[in-house]
Amino acid sequence: MSVSTRSVRLAAAVLALAAVILSVAMLERARSGIERTPFPVGDTPATLYRPAGSLEAPLAVVAHGFGGSRQMMEAISLSLARAGMAVVSFDFHGQGRSRLPMSPDAFPNERGSSGTTVQLMRQTLQVIEAAEALPGVRGPAALVGHSMATDILVRAARDRRAIGPVALISAYSRQVTPETPAKLLILSGQREGGLREVALEMVHQVAPAAAEGETVRAGAVERRAAVSPWVGHAGVLWSPATLRELRDWLAPGAAPVAATGPWILLLLGALVALTWPVAGLLPDRRRPAPEVGWRFFLVLLLLPALPAAMAALQFGGSVLGFAGFGRIALFFGVWGAVQLALLAHYRGLELRIDWPALGALLAASLAFALAMDRYAAAFLPTGPRIALTALLAAGTLPFMLAHAHLAQDARLWRRALLALVPILTLGGAMAAEPERLGLSFTVAPVFLLFLLVFGLMGRWIGGRTGPATVGAGLGIVLAWSIAASTPLFGASSTLVY
Known part of the structure; x- marks a missing residue:
């Protein structure tokens, strides 16, 4: 890292920390x-x-x-x-x-x-x-x-x-x-x-x-x-x-x-921004990714849509006593499994975990979640949502591992399609069968917000490490985000209320 880059990262860290301290002080003052x-x-x-x-x-x-x-x-x-x-x-x-x-x-x-x-x-x-x-x-x-x-x-x-x-x-x-x-x-x-x-x-x-x-x-x-x-x-x-x-x-x-609105935005934005200078402290263990041709990319992008949607619609209606979560886990899991199988067969996978980088990504995500939960919206899994996080992770981990492999060194249009095609497919399945999937419609905005916030953190840390590390970290955070924010519906119409 050059002296000028190091200086820029240091300045960014100082400004971000100052913004965090100021915004927390103002938010706590509002409670005084x-x-x-x-x-x-x-x-x-x-x-x-x-x-x-x-x-x-x-x-x-x-x-x-x-x-x-x-x-x-x-x-x-x-x-x-x-x-x-x-x-x-x-x-x-x-x-x-x-x-x-x-x-x-x-x-x-x-x-x-x-x-x-x-x-x-x-x-x-x-x-x-x-x-x-x-x-x-x-x-x-x-x-x-x-x-x-x-x-x-x-x-x-x-x-x-x-x-x-x-x-x-x-x-x-x-x-x-x-x-x-x-x-x-x-x-x-x-x-x-x-x-x-x-x-x-x-x-x-x-x-x-x-x-x-x-x-x-x-x-x-x-x-x-x-x-x-x-x-x-x-x-x-x-x-x-x-x-x-x-x-x-x-x-x-x-x-x-x-x-409090402007101070919440400043706090959350500063916590995201702080990830960039932190990423610069990590050792550079990144390896060049093999190129994926555009034809193979389109196959990887579109082939999972039908099996993922069908799996979500046909199975997982009731898991742990709640509706929707099993279907969502299946959708992401099947989507990721299809992509990982194709990548492993035709291109190979980078499966090395960089533990310091994974820890940095999870720590940055936790800091954001704690601030969000205290000042803006419930964002920490509690009660039954803890078990739902583990259930969802079985699907979101393969999904984000495949996503990270395809997003590494990808152009903007490819990254945009990687985000939009799955969520549009899920939205189409929800529209086709609202009684099976419609109760989980809040997953769509949560997923897009997840990519804007945690995806950006992962991209900065991914610049210092491999896709397996970023995919594993973001897979855990995506499960956490969905479990913490998706409304809970009972799995049976006979629920007593």
Whole structure:
């Protein structure tokens, strides 16, 4: 390594470390003055946020969207607690830290409900009742929910005699009526065109000529549809505009909101960037990869599609009591096995493991996961997700070993196809058989995010070592990522809820 390259890597390491320290300091500062207390409700993991030393506070219950967790809603919980509220945020069954799966009866019946909807609504009502029974809180509870939770909260509010103000973020529920909920705020991201229309429809039930950003009233009913600029379905949760609208709707005052979004992005980006100078410290044990002609590359790319899709659709419906995970493991495993068999026969495989490089890749991935789990979204496998990680690894290890061999020294268009063709094939299988694979649709965005983040880390470390090391490390991390973030559905429609 030249002196100039060494200097650049050192400067990058210093800047990345400074960004990590600054962002962690700011994120912890956002939590200062707020008591965060575990508040389990039966089998439901929940957290109580309230101002330190407060004797009495109005209550808000906060619910996340599909595939989300309490961590994803923390900017909202902290902002409302700063404004003087007691906030209970919880994990729905099958998501976050919950150990219980959701009902697999996820498709609506003729009445517009599903087994999953009924299950989650009952869970929500239990949390609301337990929260209202807490000492030092004033009810009735205000409700805040995102995406999937909006429909659950509207139904829960309808079934209760008394409910406080309601705030729906990225709402799609068709259960809102001109009378209920009585005081309703609907928030959307600027990039959520269809959901913005749904929000206006809810307001137009009260005032047909109302526009976004206008608060309208009709007797005891009050409605407002507001838009957070620049953001979409996920970013709306961290938008300062969202946080201010929620504060003003539920707890009017001048309390500062917990605008943690930019600091989370800085922290995660800095942890990824730190991998590059760390990789430069590893000894260079990389060997040139034999060239794969474009015809053979296309065979390797396309031949696994049919057997992988068929295996996922025909087998693995119920593994460890959960739906979907066996099918996903089979899809990745068969895909990788076909590619590895062809590579071994026609080109040979590099199977040497560089243990220091593997340790560096896993350590960098763990640091990212710990930061993600603490500040942004549940990302550490717990409970049954630990066993699911081991199950998935049986498929993701051969898949990523083959991927790493094909991606080494490959041009950008080849690397792009290596990422897109498997996920498009999986998406097609899900669309063809939604009752078998559709419940696992969150695997697609997780896989793409995995390649953008951990794939970049692996590429930097792969510049110092062989494909077997990178493939093994990324195979473990991919299994971990899917197991930690994919919602859990029971494997039988007879699940008791």
